[in-house]
Amino acid sequence: MFKLMKYEFRKTQATKLILLAIIAIAEIAFLIGLYGNYDMTAGLSIVALVFLSFLGVFVVGLESITILHRDMNTRQSYMLFMTPNSSYKILGAKVLECGLSILLAGAFVFALGALDITLAVAREQGLNSLWEMIQNFLSHITINGRQLEIDAPILAATFLNILTSWIMTIVSAYLAVVISAALLNGKKFNGLISFVLFLLLNWGAAKLLGLIPDTMSSVATLLVYVAVELVLSAIMYVVTAEIMERKLSV
Amino acid sequence: MLESRELTKSFGSVVAVDHVSLKLEAGHVYAMLGPNGSGKTTWMKMAAGLIKPTSGQILYEERPVGVESRRHIAYMSTEPYFYNWMTIRDVGRYYEDFFEDFSMERYKELIGRMELREDMKTRTLSSGMMAKLKIAVTLARDAKVYMLDEPFNGIDLLARDEIRTCILQFASEDKILLLSSHLVEEMEAVADRAIFIKQGHLEEIVDLETMRTEYGISMADRYRQIYGHEEVTSNV
Numbered sequence: 001m002f003k004l005m006k007y008e009f010r011k012t013q014a015t016k017l018i019l020l021a022i023i024a025i026a027e028i029a030f031l032i033g034l035y036g037n038y039d040m041t042a043g044l045s046i047v048a049l050v051f052l053s054f055l056g057v058f059v060v061g062l063e064s065i066t067i068l069h070r071d072m073n074t075r076q077s078y079m080l081f082m083t084p085n086s087s088y089k090i091l092g093a094k095v096l097e098c099g100l101s102i103l104l105a106g107a108f109v110f111a112l113g114a115l116d117i118t119l120a121v122a123r124e125q126g127l128n129s130l131w132e133m134i135q136n137f138l139s140h141i142t143i144n145g146r147q148l149e150i151d152a153p154i155l156a157a158t159f160l161n162i163l164t165s166w167i168m169t170i171v172s173a174y175l176a177v178v179i180s181a182a183l184l185n186g187k188k189f190n191g192l193i194s195f196v197l198f199l200l201l202n203w204g205a206a207k208l209l210g211l212i213p214d215t216m217s218s219v220a221t222l223l224v225y226v227a228v229e230l231v232l233s234a235i236m237y238v239v240t241a242e243i244m245e246r247k248l249s250v
Numbered sequence: 251m252l253e254s255r256e257l258t259k260s261f262g263s264v265v266a267v268d269h270v271s272l273k274l275e276a277g278h279v280y281a282m283l284g285p286n287g288s289g290k291t292t293w294m295k296m297a298a299g300l301i302k303p304t305s306g307q308i309l310y311e312e313r314p315v316g317v318e319s320r321r322h323i324a325y326m327s328t329e330p331y332f333y334n335w336m337t338i339r340d341v342g343r344y345y346e347d348f349f350e351d352f353s354m355e356r357y358k359e360l361i362g363r364m365e366l367r368e369d370m371k372t373r374t375l376s377s378g379m380m381a382k383l384k385i386a387v388t389l390a391r392d393a394k395v396y397m398l399d400e401p402f403n404g405i406d407l408l409a410r411d412e413i414r415t416c417i418l419q420f421a422s423e424d425k426i427l428l429l430s431s432h433l434v435e436e437m438e439a440v441a442d443r444a445i446f447i448k449q450g451h452l453e454e455i456v457d458l459e460t461m462r463t464e465y466g467i468s469m470a471d472r473y474r475q476i477y478g479h480e481e482v483t484s485n486v
Contacts, residue, residue, distance in 0.1 A: 003347045011333070078331040081300055083348040084320040249301040 004093030053109035064098040072181035077250035087244035157222035164229040172201040182248040257306035268450035281441035282430040298325035324393035339368040357390035377404040
């Protein structure tokens with residue numbers, strides 16, 4: 001599995017390096033703005049960094065789906081399916097590599113953000129006043145009549161939920177791609193059908209998640225979301241791998 | 251032993267392989283012959299586990315081909331299939347990572363004999379160089395079954411001689427070699443048995459030495475008989 005993951009990473013290496021380079025440029029711009037007192041530059045680079053963090057996670061997932069599509073529909077598929085690896089391993093390596101990349105990208109952006117805030121605070125006012133400012137800002141936000149509470153467990157659960165929900169979306173896209181390649185290959189409107197299927201899977205998952213009662217604490221609710229998303233991802237993973245194992249011709 | 255039983259593969263309304271039953275035994279070099287579209291490549295891909303049969307079975311050592319058989323069957327596709335970011339060195343490392351029977355030493359030796367360099371990018375290789383690379387990486391495995399689909403395609407005469415020598419070096423009592431080609435004369439120098447496929451059907455499997463000594467005709471003659479040319483009139 002590790003060897004398969006190594007090559008999955010190698011396939012996406014170029015895109016990740018480009019993203020890293022762009023983030024590095026934005027970070028340098030931020031530091032120049034901060035220490036050179038160019039407020040506009042610092043502000044714009046923060047906006048760029050926030051945008052890039054979302055874009056990065058989105059691009060990693062999207063590229064993973066594109067690569068799976070290529071691995072199913074071009075001769076490069078032989079590189080995978082000629083090796084003595086089951087479809088479960090091949091697909092598992094893709095899911096794990098993608099999940100790990102998103103996790104690492106998230107952790108990296110989070111660490112970078114924390115570093116930038118610390119630097120900004122150290123230079124401008126001091127950490128305490130910034131934290132007070134954030135708390136003050138959050139105290140004015142309410143959701144469903146409840147005041148928003150932000151603390152470390154909520155932040156961690158939210159991050160985990162974003163990760164698992166994005167992985168679920170990617171696995172559902174994998175399922176749609178594999179159905180398209182294995183069951184609908186050569187049929188009319190193949191691409192359209194698989195895209196509609198992807199939308200339906202995500203609609204169904206959203207409906208299911210909507211059934212979770214909002215009577216628990218925020219952290220508990222988020223963790224239930226995470227658990228349901230993981231179970232749904234696992235089901236779709238097994239279905240996808242079984243279709244590959246039994247029906248896929250490359 | 252590699253065996254297909256009533257093996258059939260359809261693509262929509264087109265039947266590429268039609269109820270083909272045959273057995274390949276260790277210790278022989280088989281030439282799989284037939285015009286374009288006769289079903290040779292499809293049969294090989296099913297044996298390699300890349301294409302799923304519509305019906306029938308394909309067995310390696312009495313078990314359906316799958317993950318386990320891929321450890322012992324080395325398949326060379328006629329189309330290029332390496333990742334385009336790979337160098338020739340990367341291709342070797344990839345095979346070394348996934349196939350226990352792969353020998354990097356042998357790979358390097360074959361690459362040298364084929365006049366290729368390890369730092370060459372696969373995406374920049376000419377079709378002839380790509381064909382040599384595919385052969386080198388496939389033969390660098392110590393597999394039980396080798397299936398080479400059109401191994402002489404796009405390769406110059408001298409390189410063909412080199413490849414023929416390599417293939418013959420690999421023929422041994424415990425291995426099956428299966429080659430497909432349009433170049434019938436080239437195959438005659440390598441193979442000892444021929445499988446004739448016509449429009450998805452198995453026409454016959456013949457022992458070439460028997461055909462030559464008992465019936466006085468060559469593989470090329472038999473090919474012409476089966477596929478419509480009338481140069482030779484004798485029957486087998």
